[in-house]
Amino acid sequence: MKIDDNGKFKYSRSNAIGLWAAVGPYYAMFPLEFAFDIVKEYSKPGQLVLDPFAGRGSSIYAAATQNRIGLGIEINSLGWIYSQTKLQPASLWNVEKRLISLIEKSKANVQALMELPEFFSMCYSETVLNFLITARNELNWKKSKVDRTLMGLLLIHLHGKLGEGLSNQMRQTKAMGPKYSIDWWQKMNYITPPEIPIEDFLLDRIRRRYSKGKPKVTEESIVKLGDCTQLLPKIAKLVDNNKKKPCSLLFTSPPYQGVTNYHDDQWLRLWMLGGDPKPGYRVEKYKDKFSSKEVYHGLLDSVFKYVSRIMSEDGTVYVRTSAREFTFDTTIEILDKYFPTWNKEIKEKPFPQKTQTHLFGDSEKKPGEKDIILTQK
Ligand SMILES: C[S@@+](CC[C@H](N)C(=O)[O-])C[C@H]1O[C@@H](n2cnc3c(N)ncnc32)[C@H](O)[C@@H]1O
Numbered sequence: 001m002k003i004d005d006n007g008k009f010k011y012s013r014s015n016a017i018g019l020w021a022a023v024g025p026y027y028a029m030f031p032l033e034f035a036f037d038i039v040k041e042y043s044k045p046g047q048l049v050l051d052p053f054a055g056r057g058s059s060i061y062a063a064a065t066q067n068r069i070g071l072g073i074e075i076n077s078l079g080w081i082y083s084q085t086k087l088q089p090a091s092l093w094n095v096e097k098r099l100i101s102l103i104e105k106s107k108a109n110v111q112a113l114m115e116l117p118e119f120f121s122m123c124y125s126e127t128v129l130n131f132l133i134t135a136r137n138e139l140n141w142k143k144s145k146v147d148r149t150l151m152g153l154l155l156i157h158l159h160g161k162l163g164e165g166l167s168n169q170m171r172q173t174k175a176m177g178p179k180y181s182i183d184w185w186q187k188m189n190y191i192t193p194p195e196i197p198i199e200d201f202l203l204d205r206i207r208r209r210y211s212k213g214k215p216k217v218t219e220e221s222i223v224k225l226g227d228c229t230q231l232l233p234k235i236a237k238l239v240d241n242n243k244k245k246p247c248s249l250l251f252t253s254p255p256y257q258g259v260t261n262y263h264d265d266q267w268l269r270l271w272m273l274g275g276d277p278k279p280g281y282r283v284e285k286y287k288d289k290f291s292s293k294e295v296y297h298g299l300l301d302s303v304f305k306y307v308s309r310i311m312s313e314d315g316t317v318y319v320r321t322s323a324r325e326f327t328f329d330t331t332i333e334i335l336d337k338y339f340p341t342w343n344k345e346i347k348e349k350p351f352p353q354k355t356q357t358h359l360f361g362d363s364e365k366k367p368g369e370k371d372i373i374l375t376q377k
Contacts, residue, residue: 001036001065009036016212017065020086023209024156025173026056026079027265030253030320035062038251042316043068047248050310052228052303057083059251064221068249072223073231075286077273078155078266081141083223085152092210094146095153096203102150103199106134116277119178122185123159123167123268125195132158132166136272142225153206155269166201168193175268178278227286229299232306239310248315250307256322257296257330261289293326300334308338317342317374320349323367335372342374 001021002012011032012018021032035058043049049063054072056079063070064087074080089095109130120129135154139147157165160172169190170176176184185191224231239246255262263270267279290296311317317339321331335344349369 001032009033009040014212016215019209019212020089020215021058021061021065023086023152024056024082026082027174027262028253028256028260029056030058032058032062035059035251036066038318039063039066039068039249042251042318043249048246049249049251050247050307051250051252052232052307053252053254054083054223055079055253057086057223060221060223061086061215061217063249063251064217065215067218068221069218070221070223071235073226073228074223075225075227076262076266076270077225078269079262080223080225081148081152081155081273085149086215087217087221087223088145089210089214090146090149092207095150095206098146098150099202099206100199102135102138103131105138106131109134117178119182120277121193122182122191123170123193125193128166128193128196128198131198132272136274141273150206151272153209154202155272157202157205158269158272162190162194166196166198174265175279177267229286229302232303236306236309245310245312245315247307247310248312250311250315250317250319252318253320254300254303254331255290255296256324257290257293257327259289259322259324259327263287264289293330296327297330297334300330301337304334304338311339313376315375317372319372320369321372323348323370328370331372335374339374342376345373345375347371347373 001015001018002010004010009032011021013022018032039049039059039062043063045067047068049059049068049070051057051059051070051072054060054074055076057072057074060070060072060083070087072083074083107130116129124132135151139151141148141151159165159167159170159175162169165172168185169188170181175181261280264279267275271277285295286299290299307317317335319331319335321327347370349371
């Protein structure tokens with residue numbers, strides 16, 4: 001990241017902070033420059049920045065690299081892995097060593113191939129698939145920093161354009177359903193998956209990520225894996241006991257009601273993390289498209305209730321949400337309920353002309369986003 005003449009952040013891959021900020025492909029992400037600018041404008045060094053819907057962790061990373069303390073929560077394992085990979089990457093030496101040992105193991109262990117739907121043999125060559133299954137079985141990404149970093153970096157390249165990822169031709173941002181993919185590969189004549197030289201391919205990508213070193217972050221910054229409706233009450237309880245309200249900036253973007261299923265969209269990467277080999281198999285609370293308005297309302301109510309108990313009186317609440325009626329009205333109603341005396345500013349932010357979905361042929365007009373900013377000043 002660099003600062004331009006107007007004092008705003010400009011994304012740049014010429015330093016470690018910028019290179020690691022881009023980890024990794026997710027959906028409905030904050031633009032990086034926006035995340036850095038908001039942290040800079042609404043908080044000071046040493047202060048606490050909270051994001052209970054952290055996604056791939058851009059808000060928390062922007063805080064951690066600007067000397068703030070970032071505390072995030074994310075329910076999706078993929079978003080969590082990306083967040084922790086960029087906040088606490090293991091050493092390059094250890095990540096390379098682990099990668100090479102996994103490749104060796106996968107070569108020696110050809111019978112690792114498991115019973116998988118047809119999609120997998122059309123998406124990956126046998127060698128690649130054998131390696132992926134070995135990595136899926138072996139990497140202890142929840143507990144080991146080295147394994148998590150390797151998994152986080154591997155997941156970035158799990159699918160993408162032909163030759164740019166480990167897969168047959170696919171989008172990088174989200175995985176299409178198995179049937180759709182198979183029909184499309186057949187129609188477009190992508191019958192044979194590419195034979196990717198795994199070691200050279202991944203070592204090259206990983207070394208590029210480390211080419212400017214590791215980002216300098218505040219040590220205490222962290223994203224927790226879990227459901228914020230379960231974790232926030234625990235944080236609020238600690239705070240009530242101390243009678244100190246530590247959070248200076250709540251900077252978040254909750255999911256939008258009925259729009260995106262973060263789990264189905266990432267079903268292939270979530271399979272690598274031990275999930276099912278197809279989308280939509282099991283639906284757990286808060287891991288769907290938030291089709292139920294009642295559940296959605298309950299989620300926001302619970303989150304902002306506990307957030308209000310830990311917000312510093314001179315802090316800022318910055319919420320980016322959808323301009324869609326139900327999502328927006330619910331957010332406003334609940335913010336008014338828990339922050340009744342705070343001043344409210346609303347900034348309209350129409351969608352840019354070319355969104356990712358536009359580029360892939362979805363030209364339906366989107367309702368845009370709005371930023372709600374609350375302060376006591
Ligand atoms: C709009 S996205 C946030 C994206 C984020 N601002 C970024 O830049 O990556 C909303 C996120 O909330 C997460 N989420 C939904 N329900 C949750 C819950 N109960 N606890 C924690 N995270 C949750 C989703 O998995 C998704 O990653």
